[in-house]
Amino acid sequence: MITGNNLDQQQLEYILNKLLENKSVVLDINKPITDSVFTRSFTTLFYAAIVEYDSTKQIISKDLVRKVIDATHEYMGKELDFRGYVEKKGWAHAAAHGADLLDSIVKHPIASENDAVKILHHIARFLSIAHGYQDDEEERLARAFVTLTKYHLNEEFIVSWLKHLEQSLADKYATSNNELQPYYAQLAFKNFLKSSYFLLEKEAIQNDIKETIKDLVVQIIY
The missing domain is CATH 1.20.58 (Methane Monooxygenase Hydroxylase; Chain G, domain 1)
Incomplete structure (x- = not known):
């Protein structure tokens, strides 16, 4: 939906604001090896997809992108659950998804x-x-x-x-x-x-x- 141009500026900013407001990317981050890693890890994928999209479109508020980047720095400095595939539950993959987000941030014009x-x-x-x-x-x-x-x-x-x-x-x-x-x-x-x-x-x-x-x-x- 994001990469296919199916969401407009307001919708993309709504998603980012909600994720930031809920602090989803650091949910229970001080309690490693719990199912909260799935929320954190897939929040980073939402961030990655939207930041990557905006790196060429530049339609999202720069202040909002900066908040996402700052939230990413906080998350990457704290994550301790590095499980990949979790039997019967699926992909946690925080390290890989976090890396994808870093890749997207680097490409964005406001990254310093x-x-x-x-x-x-x-x-x-x-x-x-x-x-x-x-x-x-x-x-x-x-x-x-x-x-x-x-x-x-x-x-x-x-x-x-x-x-x-x-x-x-x-x-x-x-x-x-x-x-x-x-x-x-x-x-x-x-x-x-x-x-x-x-x-x-x-x-x-x-x-x-x-x-x-x-x-x-x-x-x-x-």
Whole structure:
């Protein structure tokens, strides 16, 4: 309905205002591993679809889009339920849906360089606290990352961010005392890097970033 131009400005703004008013994206966020994750996760998909649509149409109030972006930053800094498919209930997929929302925000004209930096922090957080993604979450995060490289921040900044994240995860793994979580975080980062590399290769963009990613993957493997 959204992408097919079946909703007008008033209807789209009504949806966003209702979701913001109900704080749906942070419903019970301090109570992880409950069914509330479905409300949070699918609220992000509503946000993603509408923000993506408005990135070219620009019919929604800029103040309202800003509220959505700010609500997204709050959500991405707090979500702890990273289940993918939940047996007998369906897709929770908060990490993947959150990544889709980040991808949409990056494309919107009112997104700032500060928003882009925050998005990198969100991606780093979702990778750093991974407990074993199994439903392609890393690729969805990679798509948001590659989109970000087209719109915001220079290659030097992003290369530095990648190297810092790799070092942080490597240090955490080296002092993990055989705990599994740091292993899963490093695995998630490696999968994220691989997906990012081939997405960049496909679009023939950002050679410095791509070469840095290749070096980091080789470093992690060996």
